[in-house]
Amino acid sequence: MNFKNLLFTFTITCSLFFFNTSNAQNEYLISYEKIVSYPTSTFEFLLPTLIDENFPISIDSVFNNLDLQYTVDLYKVLYNSEHPVHGNIQASGAIAIPQATNCNLPLAIYQHGTTFNWDGVPSYLSLEHYLGSMFSTSGYVSLMPDYLGLGDSPYMHPYSHAQSTANAGRDMIRAFKEMAYELGITWNEEIFITGYSQGGHGAMALFKSLEEDHSDEFTVTACSALSGAYNISGIQEAVMWQDYDSPKYLPYVIVGYQSVYPELLGDFKNVFKQEFDGLNNFEGNTKEFFEILNQYEIPKTPINMIKDEFKEAYMTDDNHPLKIAMRESDNFDWDAKAPLYLQGCCDDEQVMIGNSKLTYDTMVARGKTNVEFTDYCNEYPEARPLQHNPCIPYCLLQTKQFFDANSTRTQCNPTPVGIKENENNIEFGLYPNPVIGSFTNLTIKKAINENVSLSLYNTHGQLLWVKNENQLATQTKINTADLTNGFYSLIITSETNKLSVPFFVSK
8 A cells, every 4th residue: 555645534533622721739740731633534544654664463353452442532631749859840851632421541651752842742742642642532531641850851861760650650650540530530540651762761661660679559561661871881881982863862860860869970071072071060941952052963982072181080990979870760670560562673762772681691590481572574584674763663562462462351332422513524625635746735624713723743743833814724735845744743733723734844
């Protein structure tokens, strides 16, 4: 099937804006706002743009695996979470809730991957909010933390710091419990955890924290950790000494760790060479960090950013403060109780597959019998090379099957929408999609005769432009001449409704 000529024509349910300031008695939940609603057709037409046309699994099998059933309401949530240094601070995230009744719903916590934009997170409609929301189309409530220091959270993001990432996920569960009470949603107490790349490490961090420190409050049903750096201090640390496709990770880790280890790393805040001096003694927030980082051309071999004296101290001292900090975020060697599925691809150029293999071997040596490991290079040799991004759909599809096999959730009934089609459902088409030229055409069945705002977001959730119109005609040309290849979301907001139109640029 040639998905490059796929025509998106489907009906998307618009949602009324809904904002709620939480009950003053809530300990964690601050507020929630319904952003948009996605019918199953959103994912039916989105999925082919996210996978390679040579993907060895048929699109029909993909749909059968995902079991698309329910319209999904997406909420932006603000909540209180514990920062290792600053105590309780505001955190943000997205929660996707299926429109389902007559059943108790399980949780699927989706930890997102690395972003180099403070707003490239689920609550700001980054690409990954669709990935997390896919679990909700078959009856899971999907929790997608932005993490501390990203989204609407202050301070510097502690990148790949296990405890702060776990705290953001743990406290979002607590906030959801308060939100569920207000919305009348029943949770069946099942907790499924997953995430890819940084999210894989974050999934394992949350899994470990809930089992070791909060077993009296939560019981994890299963965890699927995908391509994560579980051995940051060893296998993953090695990449900073060689040519590496993602050299920005090193300053991100160092500055992020400095923000949560002020005493341990207090004497090592001036570690970058003179040409990167803006990163030395940095004490700003994540947005300011990215603004500085993006000014520099990072050397292909990351360690070449570091002053020689600091590099020498790190190499010769096994108890160097940065090594101690990194070891504290390792999460490959512990006694997992719930089923664990480790997945990745041997051609991954960003997160070494050895992280997953070491974790599997270590846990098996501990006598764990409920841990699995799959390297998709072995499962689908005809699809190689399976690098970091191409590996994602393999992992997520298998994760969905893994969760379903461990869940006791029952069939739910879709909630009747109860809205007349001409009022809140808009039939539209977007062609061509994927976009192969300088424009694409948005067609809607009925003009929107009220003030309309068109907002374009890229795959990182960055707002690229906003256009305000007195009305939206049935035919609108969208200029894509300046867009690079990738995924985009066109958000159409009127006085009463909001909808999201996903599309892909492939010039």
